[in-house]
Amino acid sequence: MNQYQVSAAEKKFIGSHILVAILALAVGSLFGPLQAFEHAGWDFYTYLKPWIKSYYQGLTVHGVLNALVWTTFFIMGFLTFNVIFGLKRPLKNPTLNKVGFWMMVVGVLAAAIPILANQATVLFTFYPPLKANWAFYVGLTLVVVGSWVEGWGLFMTYADWRKENKSERTPFVAFGSLVTILLWQICTLGVAVEILTMLLPWSLGLIEGVDPQLARTYFWFTGHPLVYFWLLPAYISWYAMLPKQAGNGKMFSDSLARLAFWIFLVLSTPLGFHHQYVDPGVPPAWKFIHSLLTFGVFFPSMMTAFTVIASLEHAGRKQGGKGIFGWIGKLKWSDPSVTSQLLAGILFFFGGIGGLANASYNVNLVLHNTAFIPGHFHLTVATAVTLSFIGISYWLVPYLTGRKLWQPAWARIQAWVWFVGMIIFSNSMHVLGLLGAPRRVPLGLAPYVPAEWNSRLFQVGLGGAILFVSGIMYLAVMYKTATNKERVESEVIVPIAEAMQDPAKSPVWLDRWAPWIYGTLALIVIVYGPQLVEQIANIALTSPGFRVW
Amino acid sequence: MSAHKMHVDSYERNWMIFSAVLLVVFATAVSVAAFGMGIQVPAPEQRVDPRTVATDPNSPWSNPGLREIAPGKYDAYILARAVPLWEYLPKELTVPAGSSVTFYVTSPDVQHGFKIQDTNANFMVLPGQVSKLTVKFDKAGTYNFICTEFCGAGHGIMYGAITVTP
C-alpha cells in the first residue's frame, strides 16, 4: 500500500513537538505521585527543600507541565501531522510553523525559570491577586501566541488545498484538526486579554492592582474550551484511527462525526460561567444560561460515544466476534496503541458522568473545589486524553523515527497499570470530594481531616504510586524506542479508517466554514457580551499583588 | 454538485433523541431544586475595597462576627485572610439549633474558598466582592468551614467551626 510521504524535515518538525511534550510529561509526572503521597501523609517535600520549596511549588510544576505543556505540544504536533497527511500536501510555509514552535519553546523556558525559582507558585490557574514574576506571564503568552502562529500556518496550508480541491470533502483527520485549532484560536482570546490587559502590566508594576472577578471571567472564557482542545485530538484518533487499528473497522458515521465537531466549535466557548457557579460577582441568570449550554455540549460527546463504539463493534465483528459483547474480546488488544486508547475510553465514561454532575448548576454546591474535581479531571485530561496520546505515540513515534517500538508487551502492560492506578486514585478522590475534602490541600497534614477519610487518603497515595510505575514504564519505552537500533522494515502504515458512507455523499453544509464561525461568534456575543460589558464597565483595579507561598 | 441528505442510522437517531431527552430531564431536576426548593448559587451582593474592608470602621468586616437580626435569624460577617496568617475571622461561631444564618464573606488579600461541611454553603471568596448564602442549621453538632481555594502556603490549615447547640 502506498501512502502519502511526509517529508523527512516535516517528520522531524512534528517529532520535535512530541519530544518536548514527552520531556514535559516526564518532569511533570514526577511530581504527580508526590502530590498523591502527601494525601496519604507520606511527606517527601521535606527532603526536596533545597530544590522545591513546597507542595504548592510541586503542584504548580505538575499542573503547568502536564496539563498545559505536555498537552499543547503533543496536540500541535499531532494536528500538524493530521493536516499534512490528511490533505496530502506539505506545509505552505514551514518557516512560519517553525517560528510558532520556537515561540512556544521559549515561552515554556521563560515560564519555567520563575516556577523553579519559586517565584511563580500560583498553580496552573494563576488566579490573581497571587502575583507571579512577570516572566511567568510572558512565557504563557508566548506559548499561546506560538500556538496561534502554528495554527495560521495550518490554515494557510488548508486554504491552498481548498483552492485546488473546490468540491472535495475535507479529509476527516484534517477537518477535525482544523476545527480544533479554530476553537483554540477563538477561546484563547480570554486568557490573552487577561494577561495582556491586567496580569502582565501589573507584574511589571505599570498598574497598581487587578480585578480578581474579571480575571476569573477572562480565564474561564478560555478554561473550559481548553478542555475540548485537549479532548478533540483524542476524539479524532478514536473516530478515524482506532477502529482501523482495532480490527479494520470502518467509521460508522462520517457525517455525524463532522456534525459533532461543529457543535463542539459552537458550544465549547459560551459556557465558561459553569466554572464560576459559586463566584460572588456573576448573576445567577447568566450562570443558569451557561449551565443549559453546558448540557448542550454534552450532546456531541454522546454522539461520539455511539459512533466510536459502533465503529469498534464493526471492527470486532469483522474479526469474528459474535453475540452482544463477544466482539469486544476480538479487538486487537495485543496492539498497545489499541489497548491504551480503549482503556482511556472506558475511564472516560466516568469522566463524563462526573463532568455532567459538575456542570449541573446548583449540584456544583456539593462538589465545587472538592477533591471530586481533580478526581474528575484525572479521568479526562489525565486519562482519556493522556492515555490516548500515549497510545497514539506507540505508532506515531515509530512512524516518525523509523525505529521499531521497543517491547510492545511493556507498552501494553504500561496502559493496564495506568488504568488500574487511575481507578484507585480517581475513585478515592471522587469519594473524598463527596465527603467534603477540599482540593489543592496536602490532606495528610490538614488539621480538620476526620478519621473516616483515612482509608481513602491511603488509596490516593497507592493509586499515585501505581501511576508512577506506569509513567516510568512509558518513559522507558519511549526512550528505548527513540534509540532503538532495530528499524521498521518499511514505513509504518498510518491507521486511517474508511467511512461506511462515502464522505462525498455527506451534506455540503458540513464542509462550509463561514456559517459555523459566524454562529460561534454570535453565540459568544449573546451569552458572554452583556456580562463582559458590565464587568469591564465596573472594573475595580483594587487588588494589589500577594506572594504568600 | 447536488445537495446530499444526511444519512443517520436508526439506532443512532434513537440514541440522539434519548440523549437529548435525558439532558432535558437533568436540566428540569436542576431547575426544580433551584427555583422550587431555593437551592441557589451566590448572586452579586456588594462591591468593597479590599484595601480597607478589614480596617474601615464603617465596614462590618472591621468587626467580623455574628449579629442576631431577629429571633433565630443571624447575619455572620466573616473575613477570610492569608495575611498575616491563613485564617477566618472569627474562627468560631456558636448558634442554637434551628437557626438560620446568612453568611457575608470577603477577603482583604487573595482568593479563598468557604465550604461549610455537610451543608450547601460552598462558594468562592474574592477580594472586592462579598459572597452571600444562607444556611439553616437544624441539627446540633460541629460544622467545620474550610478553605477550598489555593491561597498560599497555609491554605491547608485554614478552617473554622460553627457549633450548633441543641
Add this chain to the structure above:
Amino acid sequence: MANKDKEDEEFRPTGTLAILAIFVVTLIAIWATIYMILVGRGGTL
C-alpha cells in the same frame, strides 16, 4: 474509496446499544445520588 458493501449494510450495532444502556444506568445512578445529597441539605436563600 469508501464503499458500502453488503456486510456493512447488514451491520446493526446492537452491542453498542447494550454498552450505552449500561452507561446510562450508571450515569443516572451517580448523578441522582449527588443530586439527592444536594436536595437533602436544603435551601440557600
